[in-house]
Amino acid sequence: MIYLDNAATTGKKPPEVISAVNRTLNELSYNPGRGGHSPSVKAAEAVYSVRKKVASFFAAKGAERVIFTPSCTYSLNFVVKGIMHRGDHIIISSMEHNAVYRPVETLRKMGAEVDIAEVIFGDSEATVRSFKRLIKKNTRAIVLMHGSNVTGEIFPIEALGEVCNEKGILFVVDGAQSAGLIPIDMKKMHIDYLAVAPHKGMYAPMGTGILIANKDIPFPIIEGGTGSQSALPYLPEEYPERMESGTLNLPGIMGISAGIDFISKKGMDRMYRAEMGLVDRLYSGLKKIPNVQIYSEQPHLYKSLPVLSFNVKGKDSSRVAEYLNNKGIAVRAGLHCAALAHKRLGTVTSGTVRVSPSVFNTVADIDALLSAVKFMK
Template identity: 40%
Template sequence: MKPIIYLDHAATSWPKPPEVLAAMEQALLHASANPGRGSHHMAVKAARILYGTRRVLAELFGVKNPNDIVLTSNTTEALNMALKGYLSEGDHVIATMIEHNSVRRPLEYLRRTRGIHVDYVQVDEEGQPDLQQINKMFRSNTRMLVCSHSSNLLGSILPLREIGEMVRGKGAVMLVDAAQSAGTLDINVEDLSIDMLAFPGHKGLLGPQGTGGLYISPTIELEPILHGGTGSQSEAIEMPTVRPDRYEAGTPNTVGHAGLLAGILKVQEWTPKMIYQHEWELTQLLMEGLMQNDDLRLLGPGLGKPRTGIVSFVSGQYSSSELAFRLDREYGIAVRAGYHCTPLAHMASDTEQTGAVRVSVGVTTTQEDISVMLTAMKEIYS
């Protein structure tokens, strides 16, 4: 068996820090009871873990009250909660052409079932939206702008500060999909005028799959999309009014969020700035190598420009799936081919017929991994 060269961090980061595994083992052994549902010591320990996770998340994102962070099982659940809980009949929403299906599908569902109106802002070939076009799109019924912080196909980083100021000036709210930025880009919800922030635990925050969350500004009232037991206000037929219980029905993933807590502590130790710098340098190395091959077209920001740890490319000679298959089977390199759940971004990049190969690096990726990847590509083409 060849050792795996894992270059699919944009999907899920791997391997996890040993501290994450240890925290999960400890939680399973000593805190695997239902938080908020009992006063026995294991239930109290479980509740403390969840509060600890909320507290470090609040610290990381500049959130004043940790209870404004709802823990979810992934970004998709958080985005659904925000979109379905906020938008109603006749509302207008602005989104962008780089949105993932976890934004686009709920929006299109709400268009069909609640008659909301949606406009998608065009992006240029480097994955940047036209701010003037956004400005012109606002209408009297625009209630929300939703956008990714960073494209999961192109790696482009959107100017959230400028967009946030514009949204605030128009009296709408901004929902940010931080699936590709949480843990690698600095995010302060107050500074960036973010009203809701959806994020995964299993990517840049180094936690396990089945973790994530949604920050909801205290000024926003969402209709819960999940109804059920919370262990609080049990006599009421409605969901509790207090946060986070209002939005967290059912037994939570305490073990997973114990792992996420340990993952975030690692991110804080390394700092998002250092992680970004490490990943950016690796993307530049990778791009320089891939650019030697005239058959490849690289997508997203050019060499030397800011980007998250994603480099996608299209080959003239090979299909994306064939290249990914050969990299995996012949060299043990894990990359992702296809459409990356973002057909709009492929449309904007003129790759809707071909898809692309996406190589994504993480905090554990080394220069040696990139050099193995570049050598493999050379051999495939030789």
């Protein structure tokens, strides 16, 4: 099977990652921060070293601001629902994933003001203007994805970060699709909260997520044992404890660590360029096939991620994906959990066929896909 749905989760995990999980299960199945005995301390030290590595990878404020979560969806819920007071205003983009859209709709029902800023494809400045136009006195936060999980377009994080920084607005970035592929510098980009899906571009196991909270989270939604200040009927103020109730996914966390090592060893820029080379080839090839409509801009280094959406005119995306599946090629059809993006693209009914290579895909994979689409009846 040629697997080209790596934007959902990277289908091939590096041997280093699998070994790290394996080693953790065999040697480090201990509950960090619980009990104070040597095995627990060893586990806590291991987790702390991963926090440091993650903090440095994303230029976070500090290791203690790195929160391990069950998935990027949880990271986004934690921040979106954790920072808004009654009557606050929040602006999200018209391309956001349901992991932002659905929580924000719940906030709206509970009395928050919500606005959706129109993303202008291929025009960063116009996109920033869309946001600026909506800023009000009570705007507490802006949420923008770093790159689209549907079209692959990279959005103007740095420029919007500056705007937020100037105006004292909290800036939340959904790095689900970008983290591990392109650099994210929270300091330079003025990102207050960064949500990450390590099981995608960072090649970690499924079941992992990261939230880096450079600023506080007044309203945590998950509460429980933190291994610290256990006599309190409420969560401690300290980070990351405040945001990490219950037992951590230690095998997953050690997998994240190995994923970062894998990227560092291979070279993030080199990996990214290789994948972009594949998407570029895909784009050019699809352009030549009549009846194919592409929803992504022409791939450009550091303007897009290795994710591309297309349709075959007159055919439902799921029919195309099914046909490709029968030819041994796995691509994702449908809405990709992003209702807003498809409203913006006009593809709510058909969905799109999404292709997303990883570093393990080859030119031959792309050519096989192109050839299959070409001969589809």
